[in-house]
Amino acid sequence: MTAEHSAATYGEVVERDVVIVGGGPAGLSAAARLASAGLAVTILDEQPELGGQYYRRPAPAVARQWGDHRPEGGRLIAQVRAAGAECRTGHLVWGVEDDGRTLLASDDAEHPVRLRARYLVLATGAFERVFPFPGWQLPGVTTPGFAQHLAASDHTTVGDRVVLAGSGPFLLPVACSLIELGVSVAGIAEAGRPYRPSLRALGTLGHPARLRELASYAARLARARVPIWQETVVLRADGRDRVSSVTLAAAARPARPVRTVEVDALCVGYGFRPQTDLARMLGCQVRVDVASGDAVPVTGAAGRASRADVYVVGEAAGIGGVHAAKARGLAAAHDILTREGRSAVPVSEARRMMSARRRLARFTALTDSLYPGPAALLATLAPALPADTVVCRCEAVRAEEIRTTAAGSADGDLNATKAWTRAGMGPCQGRECGFAVAGLVRSVMPGRGVGDGESRVEIFPSRLPVRPVPLATLLELAGPESQKGDA
Amino acid sequence: MSTRTADAVIVGAGVLGASVASHLARSGHRVLVLERGAPGREGSGTTAGNLHMQAVHTKRPGQAVPLDSARFLPLQRAASDRWETLEEELETSVEVRRTGGFTIAETEEQYQELRDKHGWEAAAGIHTEILDGDAARAALPLLGPTVAAATWCDLDGYANPLKVTPAYLDSATRHGGRTVAFAPVRRITRNGDGWRVVAGRGAAERVVDTPVVVDVAGPWLGEIAAMAGITLRMTPVAIQMHATVRSSATMSHLVQHIGEGLSVKQVTAGNLLIGGGWPALSMDLAGRSDASLDSLVGNVALAVRVLPFIRDLRLLRMWAGPLAATPDEMPVIGEVPGAPGFYVAGGTYAFTFAPLWGETLRCLIEGKPPPVDVSDLGPGRLMEQWSQEDNGPEQENHQDRRSKRC
Numbered sequence: 001m002t003a004e005h006s007a008a009t010y011g012e013v014v015e016r017d018v019v020i021v022g023g024g025p026a027g028l029s030a031a032a033r034l035a036s037a038g039l040a041v042t043i044l045d046e047q048p049e050l051g052g053q054y055y056r057r058p059a060p061a062v063a064r065q066w067g068d069h070r071p072e073g074g075r076l077i078a079q080v081r082a083a084g085a086e087c088r089t090g091h092l093v094w095g096v097e098d099d100g101r102t103l104l105a106s107d108d109a110e111h112p113v114r115l116r117a118r119y120l121v122l123a124t125g126a127f128e129r130v131f132p133f134p135g136w137q138l139p140g141v142t143t144p145g146f147a148q149h150l151a152a153s154d155h156t157t158v159g160d161r162v163v164l165a166g167s168g169p170f171l172l173p174v175a176c177s178l179i180e181l182g183v184s185v186a187g188i189a190e191a192g193r194p195y196r197p198s199l200r201a202l203g204t205l206g207h208p209a210r211l212r213e214l215a216s217y218a219a220r221l222a223r224a225r226v227p228i229w230q231e232t233v234v235l236r237a238d239g240r241d242r243v244s245s246v247t248l249a250a251a252a253r254p255a256r257p258v259r260t261v262e263v264d265a266l267c268v269g270y271g272f273r274p275q276t277d278l279a280r281m282l283g284c285q286v287r288v289d290v291a292s293g294d295a296v297p298v299t300g301a302a303g304r305a306s307r308a309d310v311y312v313v314g315e316a317a318g319i320g321g322v323h324a325a326k327a328r329g330l331a332a333a334h335d336i337l338t339r340e341g342r343s344a345v346p347v348s349e350a351r352r353m354m355s356a357r358r359r360l361a362r363f364t365a366l367t368d369s370l371y372p373g374p375a376a377l378l379a380t381l382a383p384a385l386p387a388d389t390v391v392c393r394c395e396a397v398r399a400e401e402i403r404t405t406a407a408g409s410a411d412g413d414l415n416a417t418k419a420w421t422r423a424g425m426g427p428c429q430g431r432e433c434g435f436a437v438a439g440l441v442r443s444v445m446p447g448r449g450v451g452d453g454e455s456r457v458e459i460f461p462s463r464l465p466v467r468p469v470p471l472a473t474l475l476e477l478a479g480p481e482s483q484k485g486d487a
Numbered sequence: 488m489s490t491r492t493a494d495a496v497i498v499g500a501g502v503l504g505a506s507v508a509s510h511l512a513r514s515g516h517r518v519l520v521l522e523r524g525a526p527g528r529e530g531s532g533t534t535a536g537n538l539h540m541q542a543v544h545t546k547r548p549g550q551a552v553p554l555d556s557a558r559f560l561p562l563q564r565a566a567s568d569r570w571e572t573l574e575e576e577l578e579t580s581v582e583v584r585r586t587g588g589f590t591i592a593e594t595e596e597q598y599q600e601l602r603d604k605h606g607w608e609a610a611a612g613i614h615t616e617i618l619d620g621d622a623a624r625a626a627l628p629l630l631g632p633t634v635a636a637a638t639w640c641d642l643d644g645y646a647n648p649l650k651v652t653p654a655y656l657d658s659a660t661r662h663g664g665r666t667v668a669f670a671p672v673r674r675i676t677r678n679g680d681g682w683r684v685v686a687g688r689g690a691a692e693r694v695v696d697t698p699v700v701v702d703v704a705g706p707w708l709g710e711i712a713a714m715a716g717i718t719l720r721m722t723p724v725a726i727q728m729h730a731t732v733r734s735s736a737t738m739s740h741l742v743q744h745i746g747e748g749l750s751v752k753q754v755t756a757g758n759l760l761i762g763g764g765w766p767a768l769s770m771d772l773a774g775r776s777d778a779s780l781d782s783l784v785g786n787v788a789l790a791v792r793v794l795p796f797i798r799d800l801r802l803l804r805m806w807a808g809p810l811a812a813t814p815d816e817m818p819v820i821g822e823v824p825g826a827p828g829f830y831v832a833g834g835t836y837a838f839t840f841a842p843l844w845g846e847t848l849r850c851l852i853e854g855k856p857p858p859v860d861v862s863d864l865g866p867g868r869l870m871e872q873w874s875q876e877d878n879g880p881e882q883e884n885h886q887d888r889r890s891k892r893c
């Protein structure tokens with residue numbers, strides 16, 4: 001071995017017209033359209049099956065016994081395959097090479113895969129927005145997304161008697177899924193006051209399908225006599241080996257208990273945060289959304305990012321629900337086809353799509369306005385969080401340490417607070433605690449809003465790898481010589 | 488905005504700025520530290536945090552000349568002593584660990600370099616031991632089969648950089664010093680016998696009159712000096728670090744390589760930190776430098792060859808940070824000739840030297856003899872005129888996007 005080891009990455013590169021990361025509704029919609037127009041398309045997803053969150057495939061045994069809860073997802077996946085798109089499931093895309101465009105993935109055996117395309121479509125979805133409270137580490141405390149996931153793919157439940165809490169429209173369908181499985185939903189605690197004067201008011205807004213869908217969930221919950229406690233937040237969860245009760249408080253006075261409910265499972269979530277690591281790694285511009293405090297990629301109408309060869313679609317581009325995700329995926333596909341001179345879309349269809357997207361955007365804005373924005377939630381929750389609550393589970397960092405550091409030497413800087421407390425430095429890289437840490441930092445710096453000041457960006461930076469990768473995978477990239485070296 | 492006064496204005500809250508602030512404050516001076524961003528987030532927050540006591544011999548990318556180890560080692564010796572007492576001085580733990588380290592060789596040529604290095608170390612009063620490959624593996628069974636020889640030095644160590652700078656700043660604060668973050672220094676002018684320093688803008692603007700300015704702005708050292716009309720030749724570069732997830736295996740020693748860029752250690756939290764001066768993809772002095780995948784892959788391949796157990800770990804994250812080098816690779820410290828009251832300190836391995844340089848600067852400022860002779864390390868040598876083809880102090884990025892180690 002010479003002293004001058006060359007580090008150039010090694011291995012074949014998969015060259016395609018389009019590479020799509022994420023096989024949820026957005027990525028699938030784009031893939032189906034692009035592949036059927038004859039482009040060489042590869043779609044990757046880290047999950048063992050395509051479908052993403054909304055079209056998550058039920059386990060085979062579950063499908064046989066209970067059927068497919070979302071057959072249109074199965075049809076869309078079949079359409080993608082039939083159109084000739086190469087589907088790589090079990091592939092995590094974790095980084096970008098030094099050329100700024102070759103994607104690095106690892107396959108289901110964690111061997112590296114290198115991919116390059118003329119167009120990259122990032123459809124990486126969202127992850128759940130969580131906020132800690134005393135007792136959130138107890139077994140039986142999960143997120144609504146996890147409960148939904150268990151219900152849809154395994155037909156199992158998180159518990160027998162469940163309280164759902166947090167904020168946002170997603171709590172309603174999850175409650176309905178649980179009820180369908182025979183779970184007793186003891187109540188829904190919603191931090192805002194969206195259902196005023198009552199749930200039924202939603203239906204009278206006379207809005208398109210989605211709002212009717214929401215109203216129908218509401219109606220089902222009313223029939224099942226599930227109480228909805230509005231302007232209510234979780235104060236703490238108690239239990240010995242597992243959660244046995246949850247104590248709720250009024251959002252206006254989040255430290256004063258108003259009600260304790262016996263449960264064996266508790267699902268708390270505050271909606272979703274766009275998953276933008278890859279977009280940021282590719283150098284796409286992001287802006288900090290003032291309402292949510294989240295990083296959202298700067299995109300044009302068709303999802304084109306600040307880099308012309310990159311599109312960001314679906315929830316990764318901003319939370320908007322499944323219909324918006326599909327519409328965004330399609331719009332990106334059409335834009336690519338137009339740039340390729342292959343557009344077969346008649347003007348009338350393009351217009352229809354455009355106006356559908358506008359309607360969906362209006363709908364999203366409307367539902368968003370019903371619920372408290374994440375920044376407003378933080379202003380309620382962060383100051384009330386008890387000092388000894390663990391905020392970063394990976395590194396066991398408590399609220400007090402974060403507040404003291406943020407108010408002291410870190411001077412209100414999120415990343416300095418992270419560095420000096422280790423909050424956000426563990427395996428999840430702050431996906432779980434990032435929202436809460438940002439809230440705590442902000443809460444000790446009164447008068448300073450989201451995104452104030454150039455250096456005080458309110459998000460953790462995106463760094464390779466997206467998720468921890470085996471060093472053995474990196475060794476394969478270093479070439480056969482380094483493989484030999486340690487044999 | 489009214490004008491304030493201070494006994495000393497320190498520009499830059501990296502580890503050097505924090506150390507000198509603490510030393511001056513403890514000695515009764517009213518110090519003001521002005522920092523562009525949050526404190527300790529540049530070189531001092533991205534550093535590997537190694538306390539290098541045996542000769543550092545590897546070359547960074549773009550490094551034109553080797554370090555003069557014979558001159559450097561006595562300084563390392565003096566720095567070493569100060570780390571021994573640091574936690575007591577700062578009244579807090581900064582995770583100082585003096586568990587010793589190996590510098591390994593894989594070739595006969597490198598073995599010879601170990602022997603040379605051993606000679607200089609002995610001369611400087613730094614005890615090291617030379618081991619052949621088997622003896623090295625007996626001492627540290629985690630070492631791989633390619634290791635042909637190693638030197639052992641029980642002074643080598645580590646301190647948690649994320650704790651050292653804040654602890655120094657806290658100590659300064661306890662003794663009446665002040666740190667103002669998010670206050671970029673914009674102007675430095677002569678003001679009678681002293682200096683007038685202007686930082687921040689608009690409502691946040693501050694004007695401070697002071698007899699003493701300490702420029703410890705790391706990679707921006709030249710930029711700050713230029714504000715005072717002083718031209719200093721520095722070469723900022725960005726290098727990168729790699730962290731694995733926590734490992735259940737334990738390795739308490741620092742492991743370095745004599746011929747290639749490698750330093751590996753396990754930090755208190757259990758993660759392994761892998762570095763060795765591999766070049767970042769780009770240097771961004773206005774924001775965050777990007778780390779390079781090629782450097783990652785090269786550094787990891789080398790690390791696994793020397794320490795095969797690492798192969799079973801996962802990479803958790805990587806990052807890049809900037810540091811300031813001098814053209815002769817030696818530290819720079821002292822008062823600027825012709826600019827009384829304007830002091831600078833910087834250069835490579837400033838983390839290791841932070842306790843020593845803080846004390847040295849205090850002595851120089853107080854007109855007392857410093858703990859080590861630094862008369863040949865002053866900024867005068869960086870002030871000569873440079874030729875036209877040279878880009879001079881304009882902090883040019885010497886790294887091409889795809890540059891390799893050299």
Ligand SMILES: Cc1cc2nc3c(=O)[nH]c(=O)nc-3n(C[C@H](O)[C@H](O)[C@H](O)COP(=O)(O)OP(=O)(O)OC[C@H]3O[C@@H](n4cnc5c(N)ncnc54)[C@H](O)[C@@H]3O)c2cc1C
Pocket residue numbers: 021022023024025026027044045046047051052053054055091092093094123124125126127128144145146148149173272275278313314315316321322323325466
């Ligand atoms: C846990 C959870 C449950 C949800 N359940 C519902 C529900 O029941 N009803 C509802 O209306 N909405 C639900 N949502 C909201 C839902 O995300 C959207 O409505 C819709 O699924 C968005 O589609 P998408 O294509 O943008 O993203 P997703 O459906 O989230 O798909 C993104 C896909 O990208 C993959 N991916 C991400 N990063 C990488 C990477 N680096 N490498 C490889 N693959 C990657 C993921 O594995 C995922 O399959 C849920 C969201 C979450 C997070």
Ligand SMILES: Cc1cc2nc3c(=O)[nH]c(=O)nc-3n(C[C@H](O)[C@H](O)[C@H](O)COP(=O)(O)OP(=O)(O)OC[C@H]3O[C@@H](n4cnc5c(N)ncnc54)[C@H](O)[C@@H]3O)c2cc1C
Pocket residue numbers: 498499500501502503504521522523524525526527528529530531532533534535536537538539670671672673703704705706707711726727728762807808809810811832833834835836837838839840
């Ligand atoms: C990846 C890496 C690994 C390293 N490993 C080691 C090691 O193992 N051992 C070792 O001894 N050394 C190591 N070094 C070198 C060492 O860490 C640095 O030399 C040292 O931390 C520099 O400290 P500093 O205080 O001089 O500069 P910095 O920490 O860079 O601080 C300079 C400060 O000045 C501020 N500033 C800039 N402009 C202005 C302005 N206009 N106004 C106000 N403030 C300003 C900056 O924001 C910054 O905070 C490493 C460096 C890097 C990057």
